[in-house]
Amino acid sequence: AQSVSQHNHHVILSEAASLELGCNYSYGGTVNLFWYVQYPGQHLQLLLKYFSGDPLVKGIKGFEAEFIKSKFSFNLRKPSVQWSDTAEYFCAVGGTGGYNKLIFGAGTRLAVHP
Amino acid sequence: DGGITQSPKYLFRKEGQNVTLSCEQNLNHDAMYWYRQDPGQGLRLIYYSQIVNDFQKGDIAEGYSVSREKKESFPLTVTSAQKNPTAFYLCASSIGQETQYFGPGTRLLVL
Numbered sequence: 001a002q003s004v005s006q007h008n009h010h011v012i013l014s015e016a017a018s019l020e021l022g023c024n025y026s027y028g029g030t031v032n033l034f035w036y037v038q039y040p041g042q043h044l045q046l047l048l049k050y051f052s053g054d055p056l057v058k059g060i061k062g063f064e065a066e067f068i069k070s071k072f073s074f075n076l077r078k079p080s081v082q083w084s085d086t087a088e089y090f091c092a093v094g095g096t097g098g099y100n101k102l103i104f105g106a107g108t109r110l111a112v113h114p
Numbered sequence: 115d116g117g118i119t120q121s122p123k124y125l126f127r128k129e130g131q132n133v134t135l136s137c138e139q140n141l142n143h144d145a146m147y148w149y150r151q152d153p154g155q156g157l158r159l160i161y162y163s164q165i166v167n168d169f170q171k172g173d174i175a176e177g178y179s180v181s182r183e184k185k186e187s188f189p190l191t192v193t194s195a196q197k198n199p200t201a202f203y204l205c206a207s208s209i210g211q212e213t214q215y216f217g218p219g220t221r222l223l224v225l
Contacts, residue, residue, distance in 0.1 A: 009154065032211060044157075044204060044216040090156060094211060101172060102214060104149075104156040 002027050004093050006105035013081050014113050021076040021108050023091035033074040034092040034102070035065055044090070050074065051096075061085070086112045117141065118217035120205050125222045127192065127199060135190045135220045137205030144209060146188035150174060151202040151219075160203075163188055192222060200224050 007022035025031065035047040048059025055067040065076045074091060091105040118139045127133045139146065145164050149157040159172030163182040177196025182188055188207075192199045202221050206214040 004156075006156075034213070036216075043218050044206075046213050046215075049213060092157075096211065101147075101159050101162060102157075104158075106154055106156040 002093075002103050004091055004103050004105035006089075006091055006108050008108045009106065010109045010111070012111045012113065015083055016080050017112075019076070019078040019081045019085070019110070021089055021091075021110070023074045023076065023105060025072050025074070025091075025093040025103070027072075027093050027095065027103070030096045032094045032096055033065075033067055034094070035059065035063070035074070035076050036090045036092060036104075037087050038090070038107075039087045047076070047089070081110075081112050083112050083114050086110060118205060118207055118215060120203075120217040120220050122220060123218070125220055126225050127222060128225050130194045132191055132193050133222070135192070135203055135205075135222070137188045137190065137217060138186055139188075139205075139207045139215075139217075140186060141207055141215065142185070143207035143215070144185070145207060146182065147206040147208075147214065148172075148178070148180065148188070148190045149204045149206065151204055157204065160190065 003026045005024045033050040036044050037047045038044045048057050050057045050067045058064045063078050067074050089108045092102045094102045121136045147162045148160040151157050158174050160178050161180040163169035169182050179191045204219045205217040208214040
């Protein structure tokens with residue numbers, strides 16, 4: 001079955017701490033991978049995406065993610081978080097051929113304390 | 115401004131009542147989607163439409179219906195058959211399998 005697993009449901013960090021949010025997926029075939037972020041009171045918006053090429057992708061606000069095909073993982077990282085990074089983060093995976101729906105993980109709530 | 119609008123922001127449903135959530139986009143996207151967001155469960159796909167006058171069921175279509183008469187519009191009706199409708203509903207659109215862009219959402223509450 002197709003699925004996305006986000007290992008951490010809640011993460012609490014102090015400002016300047018490093019962040020890594022785990023994402024593993026189960027999906028037959030080649031995939032497109034996404035991280036979305038939902039800031040309090042705002043739209044769900046794209047943080048970064050991987051379609052092909054360099055498995056290390058950089059997104060907005062200093063975030064990056066690495067696609068490791070052998071581990072079926074697409075972990076999100078940021079070397080130094082800020083209070084403004086407080087949000088809910090969603091990993092999503094979709095297929096590459098024809099139309100394939102996106103499968104979302106359950107989300108990780110990040111709280112950054114000043 | 116290009117984007118996706120959803121209305122209303124909050125919607126209250128009485129027992130046995132059908133309610134319709136609006137979703138409009140001016141991004142000229144062919145594909146549109148409806149998701150339901152519940153705490154701790156992420157987003158689950160209700161219905162999607164790749165082109166006008168065509169739509170398919172997602173993972174949790176029971177108790178919901180949609181129409182796609184215009185490219186810009188993809189309304190969702192929550193019928194009385196949906197026994198647990200309280201949730202946050204998100205509409206999205208995309209060009210094919212490219213990035214999905216999301217609206218601000220509608221929170222549905224049952225009276």
